[in-house]
Amino acid sequence: MTDLAISFDDVAAAARRIAGVAHKTPVLTSSTADALTGASLFFKAENLQRMGAFKFRGGYNSLAQFTPEQSKGGVIAYSSGNHAQAIALSARLLGMRAVIIMPEDAPAIKIAATRGYGAEVVLYDRYTENREEIGNRLAAEQGLTLIPPYDHPHVMAGQGTATLELIEEIGAPDILLVPLGGGGLLSGAAVVARKLAPGCRIVGVEPEAGNDAQRSLAEGRIVHIDTPRTIADGAQTQHLGNFTFPVLKELVDEVVTVSDAELVEAMKFFAGRMKMLVEPTGCLGAAAAFTGRVAVAGRKVGILLSGGNIDLARFAELIA
Numbered sequence: 008m009t010d011l012a013i014s015f016d017d018v019a020a021a022a023r024r025i026a027g028v029a030h031k032t033p034v035l036t037s038s039t040a041d042a043l044t045g046a047s048l049f050f051k052a053e054n055l056q057r058m059g060a061f062k063f064r065g066g067y068n069s070l071a072q073f074t075p076e077q078s079k080g081g082v083i084a085y086s087s088g089n090h091a092q093a094i095a096l097s098a099r100l101l102g103m104r105a106v107i108i109m110p111e112d113a114p115a116i117k118i119a120a121t122r123g124y125g126a127e128v129v130l131y132d133r134y135t136e137n138r139e140e141i142g143n144r145l146a147a148e149q150g151l152t153l154i155p156p157y158d159h160p161h162v163m164a165g166q167g168t169a170t171l172e173l174i175e176e177i178g179a180p181d182i183l184l185v186p187l188g189g190g191g192l193l194s195g196a197a198v199v200a201r202k203l204a205p206g207c208r209i210v211g212v213e214p215e216a217g218n219d220a221q222r223s224l225a226e227g228r229i230v231h232i233d234t235p236r237t238i239a240d241g242a243q244t245q246h247l248g249n250f251t252f253p254v255l256k257e258l259v260d261e262v263v264t265v266s267d268a269e270l271v272e273a274m275k276f277f278a279g280r281m282k283m284l285v286e287p288t289g290c291l292g293a294a295a296a297f298t299g300r301v302a303v304a305g306r307k308v309g310i311l312l313s314g315g316n317i318d319l320a321r322f323a324e325l326i327a
């Protein structure tokens with residue numbers, strides 16, 4: 008366990024670093040959701056986090072640890088959206104330059120928000136171009152420090168603070184359901200849950216169209232896939248990371264998948280019943296409980312609602 012990229016202490020240190028800057032988001036319950044599933048569900052509402060997703064935690068935790076020289080040069084990031092906004096906002100708060108590489112088909116609201124936070128946006132084609140290559144080239148040319156969306160110990164530790172707050176508030180859950188893309192959120196969650204809730208079943212939930220993590224854990228190696236076509240744009244990752252994979256392999260019990268149609272049902276539930284906008288990717292964990300993909304009846308279940316950034320027009324189209 009000591010050879011993993013992050014420890015519980017790293018998450019605790021991240022919690023101190025982001026205190027007073029990140030929101031301590033509410034944990035919500037719904038008697039309707041409990042009746043539907045026969046479980047006690049606790050939703051950690053990271054859709055209400057600053058910039059609308061948990062990614063602010065990892066972004067700020069990373070930039071706050073830059074050396075004076077790195078701060079002077081600024082930060083570069085590539086992202087389908089929420090990491091971009093997280094880095095852009097964190098950079099603004101810390102007075103740094105930020106350059107963000109985004110897919111040209113990213114939700115307009117995310118591109119606009121990233122520019123709105125004062126970042127310079129560079130667009131690319133996610134189906135034909137390689138964002139890692141573009142990022143590394145610009146970083147080298149312009150003296151920027153690259154912060155990847157998930158595969159970085161400071162990012163992973165920051166993301167773990169959401170689960171730390173959740174367990175501090177509700178106590179040890181029996182099951183923890185976590186949206187899964189590249190595994191930053193899940194690795195932070197797993198390190199915290201293993202420490203504070205040793206008996207907890209830790210489950211990652213990814214889109215059916217892109218079950219690379221499920222396959223990676225089954226095969227014991229990082230499986231690479233083509234960019235999956237799914238409405239869960241925050242989880243359109245092609246592979247787990249060199250830092251996240253070992254943490255998941257060691258600490259996570261299971262990875263399950265849900266379909267786009269099931270994500271839409273969950274979005275409708277949150278809007279209709281709980282008066283909340285949760286983006287498709289943010290619904291992954293909840294959909295696993297609602298569909299019975301993970302057996303939750305009779306259990307105390309922590310569920311991370313990871314984000315709420317979606318165009319209203321797109322939201323209306325999906326739930327129509």
Ligand SMILES: *Cc1c(COP(=O)(O)O)cnc(C)c1O
Pocket residue numbers: 060062089090156157166186187188189190191192193241242244286288289313314315
């Ligand atoms: C990035 C993101 C995820 C996936 O997080 P990883 O750390 O890449 O696994 C899930 N939900 C939302 C809303 C996101 O923005």
